[in-house]
Amino acid sequence: MRYWLMKSEPSDVSVDDLATMPNQTVAWYGIRNYQARNFMRDQMRVGDQVFFYHSSCAEPGIVGLATVSKLAYPDQTQFDSSNKYFDPKATPENPRWFNVDVKLVKKTRLLGIKELRSYPELEHMRILQTGNRLSITPVDPKEWEFITGLL
DNA sequence: GCCAACGTTGGC
DNA sequence: GCCAACGTTGGC
Known part of the structure; x- marks a missing residue:
């Protein structure tokens, strides 16, 4: 089983939006970056654990725990000329393009990027490296354990 | 809104 | 296959 961090813009799909969706599940559509696509298509398995992260907003950070609930399948938005x-x-x-489905496990407190940066244990996290723009990144099991201990 | 750091595109 | 130009991301 693997661990991931997945960014979502709350103006698009927030953790509260996810909580109100049927089965608290969303198709992770719209990924148009090959590296992120490959993570979903080639490495994600049902049951993988996910940090749900709010980006491009006033308070960026981890806001929930989620899980991969469906293996990658073709992203339907790529075929829709009006999309x-x-x-x-x-x-x-x-x-x-492919996407998995992601199901909310639970909302958490906001663990902001500033706080994430404050822990030496997390200094190697992909998300915290300068210039990293990948919207889906693997999380080290040790980092997962450390972060869940903070929530 | 700024802008650094990337990823992608396309002419050659 | 190179690489300049362009577009995007995302924290600040």
Whole structure:
């Protein structure tokens, strides 16, 4: 089993939005970065554990725990010409983008990026490195344990 | 809104 | 395959 951190802009899907969705589950659509796609398509398995992270907002940070509830399948938005994530080069026979489903385990307190940065135990976290923009990153089991101990 | 740091695109 | 130009991300 693996551990992940997945960023979402709360203006798009917040942890509170997730809590009100059917089965508290959301399709992680709209990923248009190959590295992040590959993590979902090639490495994520049902039951993997996820930190739900709010980005591009007033208070960025971890706000919930979630789990991968469905293996990667073609991202439906790539085929929809009216969708902002439409990809004209993708076809149902040859999809380019994939997403998993993510289910909320529980909301947590806000563990802000400033606090994350304050712990030497977390200094190697991908999310805290300068210039890191990946919206999906693996989390080390030790880091997962340390962070869940703070929540 | 700024801007550093990336990722992607496309001409050659 | 190189790499300059361009677009995007995301904390501040």
